[in-house]
Amino acid sequence: MxxxxxxxxxxxxxxxxxxxPTSAAAHDFKVGTLELQHPWSAKxxxxxxxxxxxxxxxxxxxxxxxxxxxxTPVAERFEIHQSSIIDGVARMRPAKxxxxxxxxxxxxxxxxxxxxxxxxxxxxxxxxEKFKATLEFEKAGxxxxxxxxxxxxxxxxxxxxxxxxx
Ligand SMILES: [Cu+2]
Numbered sequence: 001m002x003x004x005x006x007x008x009x010x011x012x013x014x015x016x017x018x019x020x021p022t023s024a025a026a027h028d029f030k031v032g033t034l035e036l037q038h039p040w041s042a043k044x045x046x047x048x049x050x051x052x053x054x055x056x057x058x059x060x061x062x063x064x065x066x067x068x069x070x071x072t073p074v075a076e077r078f079e080i081h082q083s084s085i086i087d088g089v090a091r092m093r094p095a096k097x098x099x100x101x102x103x104x105x106x107x108x109x110x111x112x113x114x115x116x117x118x119x120x121x122x123x124x125x126x127x128x129e130k131f132k133a134t135l136e137f138e139k140a141g142x143x144x145x146x147x148x149x150x151x152x153x154x155x156x157x158x159x160x161x162x163x164x165x166x
Pocket of ligand 1: 116
């Protein structure tokens with residue numbers, strides 16, 4: 001091993017340390033009267049054009065709010081989608097009006113239902129890693145959260161993503 005290869009292997013070790021897996025334990029965020037419980041995503045296959053984003057939103061206030069958008073460094077575009085089951089297949093379309101969070105309600109963004117879709121991923125974080133995103137609500141405003149990448153929950157349904165190839 002010459003000096004040059006030692007330097008390279010130290011650089012590789014440092015790069016590895018920066019992306020050490022973190023715990024997939026539940027984590028919550030708050031903004032206004034909203035509590036955002038355990039934002040999560042599944043690992044994207046190397047060719048997938050999208051990453052899904054899921055979170056449970058609890059509105060303990062007396063006024064409705066609305067998830068209207070967001071952003072993340074890991075993908076080019078952030079969209080909010082609605083899914084519905086048509087002939088046994090989950091199909092999705094952009095929810096231009098956002099997702100309504102009624103007063104006192106708990107709204108779960110989950111596979112097969114309303115969800116966040118991150119289009120054209122720039123990174124594909126591994127299971128156990130986290131990535132940052134900003135969620136924007138009509139009344140509560142913007143809030144920074146972290147999505148943890150984990151295995152999809154067993155109850156999740158397969159989704160047809162053919163509707164939004166980039
Ligand atoms: Cu989608």
